[in-house]
Amino acid sequence: MELFRKEAVESFSSRSGMKNAVRAVSIKTGVFTALLMLCAASFAFWLFFGTIYETVTVNGAIWPAKNNGDVYTVYGGTLSKAVVSEGDTVKAGDVLAVIPQEDILAAIEAGRQNGISEAELQGLYDEYDRRSMIRSAVDGAVTYIADENAYMAEGARVASVVPYDESGNNRTLTAFIPSDSSGFVTLGMEVQVMPDFAPRDEYGYIRAYISEISSYPVTGQSVRETSGELLAGPLDDTGSYVRIEITLIPDMTAQSGLKWSDPSSGSIDVAMGTVCTADIVVEECRPYEWLL
Numbered sequence: 001m002e003l004f005r006k007e008a009v010e011s012f013s014s015r016s017g018m019k020n021a022v023r024a025v026s027i028k029t030g031v032f033t034a035l036l037m038l039c040a041a042s043f044a045f046w047l048f049f050g051t052i053y054e055t056v057t058v059n060g061a062i063w064p065a066k067n068n069g070d071v072y073t074v075y076g077g078t079l080s081k082a083v084v085s086e087g088d089t090v091k092a093g094d095v096l097a098v099i100p101q102e103d104i105l106a107a108i109e110a111g112r113q114n115g116i117s118e119a120e121l122q123g124l125y126d127e128y129d130r131r132s133m134i135r136s137a138v139d140g141a142v143t144y145i146a147d148e149n150a151y152m153a154e155g156a157r158v159a160s161v162v163p164y165d166e167s168g169n170n171r172t173l174t175a176f177i178p179s180d181s182s183g184f185v186t187l188g189m190e191v192q193v194m195p196d197f198a199p200r201d202e203y204g205y206i207r208a209y210i211s212e213i214s215s216y217p218v219t220g221q222s223v224r225e226t227s228g229e230l231l232a233g234p235l236d237d238t239g240s241y242v243r244i245e246i247t248l249i250p251d252m253t254a255q256s257g258l259k260w261s262d263p264s265s266g267s268i269d270v271a272m273g274t275v276c277t278a279d280i281v282v283e284e285c286r287p288y289e290w291l292l
Contacts, residue, residue: 054283055192056184059234060175060246062274071159073152075101075131082145084159090136096145096159097134099152104128138163171248171258173208173276174231176241179217185210190281191246192261195274204262206270210280212245230273246278 077099084096108124136142136159144160152158173193177185192205220235223243235241251259254266270276 055279055281056177056181058175058177058244058278058280060173060276060278061230062171062248062270062272062276063174070157071096071134071136071161073099073134073154073156073158075099076152076154076156077101077132079146079148079150079152079158082148084142084145086142086145088142089140090142090161091139092136094136095133096136096142096161099132099134099158101128101131104131134158136161171270171272172211173246173248173278174227175244175246175278176218176220176223176231176235177244177280179240179242182213182217182242182244184282185213185244185280187211187213192279192281193246193248194277194279195268195270196276197274198265198268203265203268204260205279207249207259207261208246208278209249210244211247214243217242230275 079097079099081098082096083098084090084094090096104124104127108121108128111121111124138161140161140163142159143162144157146152146156146158173191187210189210191208191210192200193208194200194203194205217240219237220232220239220241221237223235223241224232224237248270249259250257251266254260254263256266256269258266258270260266260268
């Protein structure tokens with residue numbers, strides 16, 4: 001004799017299966033709903049707190065900010081005092097060295113003895129300062145200074161100063177932007193610079209800004225003739241372009257000395273002459289603003 005009727009067992013099994021199916025469907029639906037809500041929350045966050053960049057892309061190469069500030073003597077003489085040492089930073093107009101002009105010193109002494117006027121005496125002092133004080137023409141770092149007590153002939157190099165901008169950086173990106181796009185860019189605009197050998201997705205970008213915009217347009221052909229293929233490569237010979245200088249922002253804590261968006265890329269060296277792509281940020285907005 002069976003303890004349970006066959007119909008009852010089958011009915012119970014059927015109800016159990018339905019419960020399991022309902023439970024499985026409920027779990028899947030819950031997971032899907034949670035994922036959907038997470039995606040919606042992420043999208044809402046990006047919509048109000050994300051950033052969309054409108055950019056103008058240019059290509060260029062890294063160069064020193066300026067040529068070396070080599071300083072040469074106009075008047076010969078013995079270098080009596082080196083005011084600076086190699087590695088010192090100086091401002092334009094700072095005295096680098098002193099090469100006394102003995103004839104002016106003699107004229108000053110004679111003038112004192114002869115009782116010349118204060119104005120005449122001051123004129124001699126000014127002349128001595130102009131001819132004897134060797135000054136830097138640029139802001140920068142001293143990379144060479146002649147030895148004290150060395151005789152300097154006329155036209156001899158007394159010092160060299162590598163120019164730096166106000167941030168302490170001496171590297172800029174020289175690029176050319178089509179004339180019809182130049183109206184969108186202004187001094188100080190943010191620029192994102194990517195060396196061609198370092199993909200942005202992997203290394204990020206170097207932070208920079210526009211530091212100079214030329215007032216006159218040039219043709220691609222003239223750029224090719226004066227600056228070479230490195231800068232003129234992508235330019236149309238008959239096209240009209242405006243030269244821009246982009247200063248790379250320094251980071252003295254990074255091995256490369258440059259400020260990267262990804263700090264782990266700070267050890268990547270960017271040599272002079274490196275070809276780069278640069279995105280000039282002409283507008284920055286929240287995604288919801290862009291949709292309005």
